[in-house]
Amino acid sequence: DTGVSQNPRHKITKRGQNVTFRCDPISEHNRLYWYRQTLGQGPEFLTYFQNEAQLEKSRLLSDRFSAERPKGSFSTLEIQRTEQGDSAMYLCASSFTGQTEAFFGQGTRLTVV
Amino acid sequence: RKEVEQDPGPFNVPEGATVAFNCTYSNSASQSFFWYRQDCRKEPKLLMSVYSSGNEDGRFTAQLNRASQYISLLIRDSKLSDSATYLCVVTTSNTGNQFYFGTGTSLTVIP
Numbered sequence: 001d002t003g004v005s006q007n008p009r010h011k012i013t014k015r016g017q018n019v020t021f022r023c024d025p026i027s028e029h030n031r032l033y034w035y036r037q038t039l040g041q042g043p044e045f046l047t048y049f050q051n052e053a054q055l056e057k058s059r060l061l062s063d064r065f066s067a068e069r070p071k072g073s074f075s076t077l078e079i080q081r082t083e084q085g086d087s088a089m090y091l092c093a094s095s096f097t098g099q100t101e102a103f104f105g106q107g108t109r110l111t112v113v
Numbered sequence: 114r115k116e117v118e119q120d121p122g123p124f125n126v127p128e129g130a131t132v133a134f135n136c137t138y139s140n141s142a143s144q145s146f147f148w149y150r151q152d153c154r155k156e157p158k159l160l161m162s163v164y165s166s167g168n169e170d171g172r173f174t175a176q177l178n179r180a181s182q183y184i185s186l187l188i189r190d191s192k193l194s195d196s197a198t199y200l201c202v203v204t205t206s207n208t209g210n211q212f213y214f215g216t217g218t219s220l221t222v223i224p
Contacts, residue, residue: 033211040121042200042214043157056211091156093212100145100204102212104156 002026004105006092012111013082020078021108025094032075033102034067035091036060043091049075050097082112114139119201119215127223130191134218136201137183146177147202148186151217157200160186191222 005024013019025032030051035043046065048056051072061067064082069075079086089109093102119136126132138146146163161168163175163184174187184201201215 035214040216042117042119042216043212045211045213048211100162101147101159104158106156 004092004094004103006090006105006108008108009106010109010111012113015084015112016081018078018080019082019110020076021090021092021110023075023077023092023094023105025074025092026103027073029094029096029103030072031095031097031102032069033093033095034075034077035093037089037091037107038087046077046090079110082110084112086110087112115215116140116205116213117201117203117215119218121216121218123219123221125221125223126191128191128193130222131187131189132191132220133188134186134199134201134220135183136185136215137181138201138203138213139182140203140205141179141182143182143203143205145204146175146184147212148173148175148184149200149202149214151198151200153197157214160199188220191220193222193224196221 007022032049034046037043045058047067049069064080067077089107091107093104095102148160149157150160151157163177167176172189176185198217198219200217203213
């Protein structure tokens with residue numbers, strides 16, 4: 001399967017714990033996006049990388065959130081000191097410069113208890 | 114004001130019906146427009162791009178009205194398998210290339 005891959009698919013964590021998610025984009029794609037989606041809402045933009053450079057961050061991305069894409073390939077999203085309000089589906093997408101379509105991974109569903 | 118606004122529905126229609134969704138966007142500098150489909154607990158997938166001249170793909174027709182800043186999706190001869198949430202998506206040139214999503218419109222096609 002050469003699509004966007006996200007791990008883990010599901011994560012249950014206790015409030016206050018740190019979690020890290022991984023996204024492997026389609027191999028030739030230089031752009032990578034993180035979105036968050038809650039029930040009944042469309043995906044909300046969190047951050048965007050072009051190669052290894054993080055070019056945009058949403059105001060939604062508080063200081064507890066950090067994303068990296070160290071080699072311009074896979075990316076990680078870390079949430080520190082998780083809160084119940086962080087419970088959501090975290091979606092990763094990738095695209096290629098000049099190509100307007102974004103391809104999404106299946107997401108990581110986070111539940112904070 | 115949200116970048117993209119959609120009527121969340123739900124739309125419940127019988128098989129064979131024609132249904133139309135509309136979406137408005139706030140930034141006149143928006144560049145590209147799409148409809149994505151999202152099944153329950155699945156990731157969004159591109160349904161079709163939307164061009165200024167309008168475009169059709171089988172039973173689906175998308176149209177863009179730049180002057181009024183709205184996008185539409187028409188589904189003819191609805192099938193049970195069309196039941197899903199339809200997301201209106203816009204990219205805006207002056208904020209990079211992030212994709213702005215509407216909240217989605219829920220469609221259920223009833224036998």
